[in-house]
Amino acid sequence: MNSLLAMGILILTAAVLFTPIYGLYYLAKRLWGRVMESAADKYLFSKIDVKDAESILENKFQYFQNLNDLEKKRFLKRTVHFLINKEFVASGGMLLTEEVVVLISACAVQLTFGLEEYLLETFPKIFVYPKEYYSKYDHLYHKGEANLNGAIVLSWNNFIDGYNKPHDNYNLGLHEMAHALRFDKFKGEAYDAFFAQYLDKWHMVAMEEFNKLRNHQPSFFREYGGTNFNEFFSVSVECFFESPMEFKNALPEVFKHMCILLNQNPLEIYKNKNFAMEGSQRADNDFQLQDPMFYESGTSVKNSLALLFAAGFWIMILINAFLEKGNGTLVFFSITMPVAGYFITNSGFKKIYFYSNGIEIKYFLPRLFKSKEAYPYDKVICIEFHEKTGIESNDGIQVTYLDEGSIKTKNFSAELVSGEVLKIADLIAAKKTAVKLNAFAHYKKITNTSG
Numbered sequence: 001m002n003s004l005l006a007m008g009i010l011i012l013t014a015a016v017l018f019t020p021i022y023g024l025y026y027l028a029k030r031l032w033g034r035v036m037e038s039a040a041d042k043y044l045f046s047k048i049d050v051k052d053a054e055s056i057l058e059n060k061f062q063y064f065q066n067l068n069d070l071e072k073k074r075f076l077k078r079t080v081h082f083l084i085n086k087e088f089v090a091s092g093g094m095l096l097t098e099e100v101v102v103l104i105s106a107c108a109v110q111l112t113f114g115l116e117e118y119l120l121e122t123f124p125k126i127f128v129y130p131k132e133y134y135s136k137y138d139h140l141y142h143k144g145e146a147n148l149n150g151a152i153v154l155s156w157n158n159f160i161d162g163y164n165k166p167h168d169n170y171n172l173g174l175h176e177m178a179h180a181l182r183f184d185k186f187k188g189e190a191y192d193a194f195f196a197q198y199l200d201k202w203h204m205v206a207m208e209e210f211n212k213l214r215n216h217q218p219s220f221f222r223e224y225g226g227t228n229f230n231e232f233f234s235v236s237v238e239c240f241f242e243s244p245m246e247f248k249n250a251l252p253e254v255f256k257h258m259c260i261l262l263n264q265n266p267l268e269i270y271k272n273k274n275f276a277m278e279g280s281q282r283a284d285n286d287f288q289l290q291d292p293m294f295y296e297s298g299t300s301v302k303n304s305l306a307l308l309f310a311a312g313f314w315i316m317i318l319i320n321a322f323l324e325k326g327n328g329t330l331v332f333f334s335i336t337m338p339v340a341g342y343f344i345t346n347s348g349f350k351k352i353y354f355y356s357n358g359i360e361i362k363y364f365l366p367r368l369f370k371s372k373e374a375y376p377y378d379k380v381i382c383i384e385f386h387e388k389t390g391i392e393s394n395d396g397i398q399v400t401y402l403d404e405g406s407i408k409t410k411n412f413s414a415e416l417v418s419g420e421v422l423k424i425a426d427l428i429a430a431k432k433t434a435v436k437l438n439a440f441a442h443y444k445k446i447t448n449t450s451g
């Protein structure tokens with residue numbers, strides 16, 4: 001028992017010493033971060049005349065005019081950062097003035113103002129023509145484009161027209177920036193992770209309206225949105241900023257999920273509220289689960305390892321106790337260890353329950369803050385079913401969902417029954433949640449929405 005006591009004292013001493021050292025390290029790291037950030041700001045603002053940029057925004061960019069002082073500061077900083085990050089190319093006799101590059105940059109910042117990543121890094125070059133330009137690829141005149149070669153092309157007369165008529169649902173700049181943002185997801189290295197994941201959810205929610213356009217039925221959006229999903233997204237973005245109230249009234253669910261996707265609500269900007277600080281559009285609300293449908297559960301690899309570890313530890317203790325010729329220790333450990341092992345093994349054990357209106361995740365042991373989590377399908381982005389392959393011992397379910405403003409993923413190992421997977425996949429898809437079936441070869445007919 002002496003060695004046990006010594007070990008306890010050692011651990012306690014280490015903890016007492018380590019805590020303040022770690023605290024100091026953490027503090028130093030944060031201070032250094034602040035210093036570096038303000039140095040980066042100074043460097044950025046030395047590259048262009050920031051006062052000029054600010055007065056251009058203040059005089060000519062309505063979105064900026066509606067922001068409060070704190071947001072204006074953030075918007076200006078992002079605009080300058082975007083501007084010096086891009087190579088603007090004067091094309092077709094265009095004269096690139098400071099106003100041109102500031103307003104084009106501001107357009108990109110408007111679209112991405114609620115997101116963390118806003119540089120659209122897949123697109124290093126922005127070509128600006130004075131008016132519609134001739135394309136040698138399709139022998140047609142174009143107003144603008146964002147192509148996968150990394151170029152955004154804009155005609156200045158149409159760009160300005162988009163902002164001069166702020167409520168006609170045509171805005172060339174926002175349209176092309178929306179293409180760029182979406183392409184960033186597929187090609188970029190520094191794309192916005194939330195946007196990239198949540199676009200699947202928006203896709204599911206907006207599918208019905210997209211299909212209307214495809215079938216030439218009347219829709220809130222202009223017909224061009226039915227060309228493909230890429231155009232549909234850009235057309236929706238134009239309406240989102242140009243007539244948010246009409247959008248919300250016509251398609252409340254699609255509008256709501258676009259607010260979450262872009263983390264901003266144009267209706268609130270016009271009321272000059274503090275809208276775009278990270279996470280605010282993505283807050284949660286309570287809901288009640290109804291009608292249990294199906295559940296799936298299982299132990300994970302982590303749990304199996306914990307069990308193995310606990311068993312090994314117990315055997316070692318037993319051997320040790322026997323070598324010491326048996327005493328109270330043996331009795332003590334032979335009672336406590338199996339109990340501890342049981343709890344260790346099951347501490348990570350979780351079950352997923354599917355209800356008609358949402359999912360529930362339950363834990364064997366109470367979590368620190370909650371032992372039960374419930375999410376309406378509205379908050380579930382994607383559910384992926386994975387059939388075990390050769391070396392795996394279990395099938396799996398992966399759930400991606402929105403929780404208190406950020407995207408979380410949980411994995412469950414499970415024994416999946418094909419018929420039930422099909423049933424549950426149909427239910428989930430009908431609830432406008434993306435479903436992915438991995439290695440379920442014979443069920444591939446269910447729409448995969450990752451495109």
Ligand SMILES: [Zn+2]
Pocket residue numbers: 175179230231234
């Ligand atoms: Zn387009």
